[in-house]
Every structure is written in structure tokens, then in C-alpha cells.
Amino acid sequence: MSLLNLSWLGLWPGAASAWLLLLLAGTSWLLARVLAWTYTFYDNCCRLRCFPQPPKRNWFWGHLGLVQSNEEGLRLLEDLGHFFRDIHLWWVGPFYPILRLVHPKFIAPLLQAPATVAPKDMFFYSFLKPWLGDGLLLSGGDKWNRHRRLLTPAFHFEILKPYMKIFNDSTDIMHAKWQRLASEGSIRLDMFEHISLMTLDSLQKCVFSFDSHCQERPSEYIAAILELSALVVKRHLQIFLHMDFLYHLTPDGRRFRRACDLVHEFTDAVIQERRHTLTTQGADYFLKAKAKAKTLDFIDVLLLAKDEDGKELSDEDIRAEADTFMFEGHDTTASGLSWVLYNLAKHPEYQERCRQEVQELLRDRRPEEIEWDDLAKLPFLTMCIRESLRMHPPVTVISRCCTQDVVLPDGRVIPKGNICVISIFGIHHNPSVWPEPEVYNPFRFDPENPQKRSPLAFIPFSAGPRNCIGQTFAMTEMKVVLALTLLRFRVLPDDTEPRRKPELILRAEDGLWLRVEPLGVGLQ
16 A cells, blocks of 8 residues: 555545645644754854853753852852853753853943843743732833833832831841840851841831731741742752643642732732722822821832823732732842851951941930931941842842844854843952952942942842842841841851852852850840
């Protein structure tokens, strides 16, 4: 029987011819796609040859697995910075090239480009979508532009000023707990555990005007946020669970969905209750009442926000932004504070100078609170925070996807369609930018002796159009917490040196443990 005769299937000759034509057309289309992809890949490889690359593991794995998310991985990145001081190529398997940039001059065309030219690469962040929705972190295009304009007033200093009381109070609660634990002398604490709860406590009050007392007793909402963050990191390490339909079949996937539902229900309830109050009272009365009580929170600002056409944010939009702020605001600030306490524990001379600065500022003041105008009067403490953010940036990398060719300062071109990883850690540890980058030296940021550096040499909050909208909020909270902590406690290094672990933020394996000793300064 002829291979081309399909009558054995019960098809008459005309139908057989139609099936053959369909099969031929499908095969031709598939072959054309394969040839087009092969040509595009080959052309891209040719254009990427101008970028150096470290030795691969082999042709199939490329560089995959060479850099782990641990201390050894970060040390390898530091070593690579000595050999590739601007940009180098990294292969994830045989077909997926990534360009890694570690010099301020070379990241400028990407960070300063319009968001449409170099949008955020969503490969990893897509795991957060069911939780955070289309908030500023994950949205793009016109929606991102509109939301960025509407959210900017929420971080104006007049809105932030009343938050100072919240920062002071949340810090007092944490310190009271430390005092109880240290009643018999110095104690050993995991900074990430305690400070994360404190920053979540502050954020819940700033965003929702809600006090869950999460530093003193368990909170379902706070536990759900911590669980969601841990599950996202865990999923990132399980490559076969990157597919949504497989992940949602697993126990972790079901836990993720339950935690999402709990967080969304809490946020929705606050939004609906507040919108009902706003509708009942009217915007003018609502604003006057809030201004009198000094309780205008993040939800209030979003409910009152209107664009040029008078359109408000929907409840879904407000929920996405509130959930995004809770997620981004607690971990990054906790990381920054934990590492600056570690660095000051390792350098007692800088710690003592910070303490004297705070003591001088708060001399004879009761209660011992940091006020808004005090923030500019802590120059050395600010220098210590900035140097710690250089050495231990909370977010170690950000990624961009080039939607068109990007020309670099030396004339080389990043071809359209390639993923670029901007290594904040690599830039902050680049010896051609920062002499002796592994030395903790706050005087690099001395305002009395400014250094001639690119403004992109120090980017803990990113830079350009998509920089961190909450950086003033974060720096304000870090200054308040660090000042009061050093006023009341001496921080000492633990016997075990922490091992850095880059995840969503820069953590320490098994926690960042330090010893604290009360200084006899009581909480007022």
C-alpha cells in the first residue's frame, strides 16, 4: 500500500489530498519557524561576540550553576568584578544569553531610558502576580505611568512627617522586648526576625492605620505576608514548579493561594470600609477630620487620588498598591537595618561615634523621640547607613529587557530582545569605582569631602524612571530605628560570621545573629 494513499483510513481521494495539503502546510510552517528562530539566534550570537564571558561549565549548561545564591556565589561575583569591570556575557544553558552590567557608565543607557525601551524583565517577578496584582512593581506601560503619578503625593514629606510617631513607637515596642530578654545581661538575637516584625508593624499602621500588635502576639495577616515571601523564594529554586498549573497542584501552591486570599480579604475590608466612610462624609469633611487627627494613611491618599481626567483608582488598583507597599517596604528596610547593625557591631569606633551624635541630639529631651527636623542633624549616622547599603544592598540585582537596540558609551550595542541584569551588588563592589570595596568606610559619603563619582555608582534604590518611590520613607525609618537602637543598646558581633544569602533581598543563612547589651537608658 502506498504511503501516500490514505484510503485505508476510510477517506476518499479528495479528502486524502486535503489532509496531505494540511500536513504539508503545517510541516512547512513549522520548518519556517525553526529556520527563522535559528537565523535570529545565530545573528544574536554574532552580535554578542563583542562582549567577554567567563569560561563555561560546558557547551550545554553554559554558566548555569556556577554562581549559587550563597556566600561563595557572592564572592565569585566579587572576583568576576576584578576581571570584567563593565559588562560581560552569561549563558543560562545553550540558548539563553544574559548580559551582566557592573559599571555605572554602562548601566546609564538602560536605567535612564524610557520604561518602554528597557522595561522590567518579568521572569522572576511573575511569581508575585497573584499576590501583588498590577501594582507599581509589576505593572508597565501607560498603567505604570498613571499609577506612578497618582502615588507620588503619598510619599511627599508632609505625608511622611506624621509617620515619625509610628516609627518611634514601633521601635520602642521592639526595644522593650529586647530589654525584657536582656534583663540578665547581653543576649543573642536574630536581627532579621525582630526587625522584620517591627517594619511590618510600622507599615501596617502607616498603610492601614491598623495596629495588630504583631510584635507582641501572632497576627494572621503578618504571618501570611511572611509565608508568601518565603514561598516565592522557595518556588524560584524549583525550576519545574515555574509553570503555574503544576505549582498550584502542590501543597506549597495551595498554601500560597490560601495566604493570598487572607491578605486580599484584609486589604479589601479596609478599602471598602474606608470608601464607605469617604462616600458618607464627603471628601472635604473626610480630609479635615484626617488632618485634625493627623492620621492620613496610604489607603486614604490612594482613595482621594485622581488623575488629570478626574478618574479615581479602582478598589483592585488600591489593593495592588497597598499589598505591593507592604511587600516591598518591610523586607528591604529590615535587610538594610540588619546589615548596618552588623557593620557597626564589627566597627565599634563608628558605632560609638554614631551613639555620641544621637546622645548630643537628644540631650535632656523627654520623651526620647526622633523628630522630622532631627533627620538632617545625624550626618555621621546617615553616612554609616549609606556605606552599609553600598556593601550590603538589600536588592542585589534588577533586570531589564531591551525592546530595541541599546547603544553603550563605548559604541557596542546590546541587541534588541536580550535580557540585561544590572548587578547593584557588582557595581557597589567594583574596584574601578570603589577603591577597596570590601572595606567598610563611612567617610566615602562624607558631605564635607564629596567624591567625584558617577551618581549611578550608588544605587541601592535603583535609579531612573523606575527608581524606588519609597526611598525617602525607607531612609527615614532606618534613621529613626538605628538612632534609638544605638542610644539604648550596644551591639556586638556574634561568634559566628554570617554567610550572605541573596534571595528577594540580601539575607544571611540561618539568620543574622548579633549580641545586644542594654546601656541603662530606659524607655520613656
